[in-house]
Amino acid sequence: MTDVVLPCLNEAAALPWLLARMPAGYRPIVADNGSTDGSLEIVRRLGVRLIEVTQPGYGAAVHAGVLAADPADGVVCVMDADGSFDPAELPALADLVRSGTADLACGRRRPTTARAWPVHARLGNAVLARRIRADTGLPVHDIAPMRAARQDALLALDLRDRRFGYPLELLLGAARAGWRVHEVDVTYHPRAAGTKSKVTGTVRGTLRAIHDMRAVLAA
Structure with missing residues (x-):
């Protein structure tokens, strides 16, 4: 069973559809980061594993979910919980890692x-993404909001960012470790009605993400 970490902050509008779309053999772990819109009640009602993460930040939620994943399968997936990605596309990424073709498989967004x-x-x-390619040589065109990797290898990177800089630090860490990184096209849908991007949905969110990513690049 492959665990799928879903960092969540107020995604009640998206969760029922998202959780119902999980493919066979893939088990969701909702890493909730302080939702107040009924997300927790939905997750509990559906019998999905829930981790309540008190430390604020996208990276904190992802890290807690990865730690909670079952190491038996070896592969762990991460994807946004806002309904913009279809879980049915997860096997295309996870299979690249499971077969040994890639150490990190990333979804490259193709908007609908x-x-x-x-x-x-x-x-x-x-x-x-252009700067990442220039600085590291990784063949990436997206910052991997949907991805798959081996749990033990991911934890061994010892990523420290607990905010919006986490995906960027992951790619930079993967490059330093000599990982084989592959991109797979994935469909990118409008977010579920009533949900808003934590990054681009508000000026504050955008500025916060820019600040976090600059800090990672500076380090």
């Missing part, structure tokens, strides 16, 4: 509509 990925967010991602 213009509103799924606002222009300013797409541009910022492209600039950041």
Whole structure:
């Protein structure tokens, strides 16, 4: 059984659809980061494993979920819980890791509509990915909001960022460790009605993400 870590903050509108779409053999772990919109009640009602993460931050939620994953399978997946990704596409990433083809498999977003990925967010991602390619040689075009890796190897990278810089630190750490990183196209849908991006949905979120990623790059 492959565990799927779902960092969650107020995703009640997306969770029922998302959890129902988990493919056979994939088990969700919702790492909740302080939801107040009924997300926890939904997760409990559906009988899904729930981890309540008191330390704020995307990276904190992801790290807690990865620690909680069952090491028996070896592979752990991570994806956003806002309904923008389809869990049915997870095996395409996990199988690359399980077969030994990749150490880290990343989803490269392919938006289904213009509103799924606002222009300013797409541009910022492209600039950041270009710098990662130039600095590390990794063949990436996205900062991997959907990904798969071996749990023990992921923990061995000893990633320290607990905020929005976590995905960037992961790619930089993977490059330093000499990991084989592969990208797979994944569909990127508009978020579930009533949900808002924690990064691009508000000015505060955007500024906070920029600050966190600059700190990772500076380090």
